[in-house]
Amino acid sequence: MQVTDAEIIISAVSPKQYPTTGLPEFALAGRSNVGKSSFINKLIRRKALARTSSKPGKTQTLNYYLINKAFYFVDVPGYGYAKVSKTERAKWGEMLETYFTQRETLQHVFLMVDFRHPPTADDIQMKEFIEYYQIPYTVIATKADKIPRGKWNQHTSQTKKALGLKNDDALIIFSSESGEGKDKAWNVISQYLS
């Protein structure tokens, strides 16, 4: 897809601030630092529209990016950040649950996990949460450039096994450095756009 227009719409702290255009939304869920902002920037070919985080876990907002005035990327705040207090974590969980369960324009979640390491308990919990609410999702394994190609199969198995995915379930191996997986990610999005 040719991206001709990309803008930050809002960092929403409450559902009242979510856009009311009715345009489709694609959420990026994953731990802080997993590469959500880099994924957005790579797909839309901007260096830094989405701010790559210097302070992981600090953003407790849903960040809306409007692309080609046709759909939104929604950057969901990172989870699994040890320094976030229990209260903050609970607040974050509530916000996320409300968003995932009540947002009718949410089409698909990209669940971002770090390809280098086995998924964490938080990753697994997020996957179960998304499945429980029957939201269509695709796992994106990030930072693939840091793993030699010869080990990709091994890392794919490791990731799928930990997440309880079947062998033929989709997983997109992605790198914001090399652009690996970018076309496959766009293919997922395109299915929802007329």
Ligand code: GDP
């Ligand atoms: P976010 O917190 O999930 O939005 O993660 P960011 O996109 O801010 O990325 C966190 C850090 O990982 C940054 O230093 C990025 O440059 C780096 N990073 C993200 N994606 C990749 C990738 O595919 N390859 C490599 N080598 N580094 C990446």
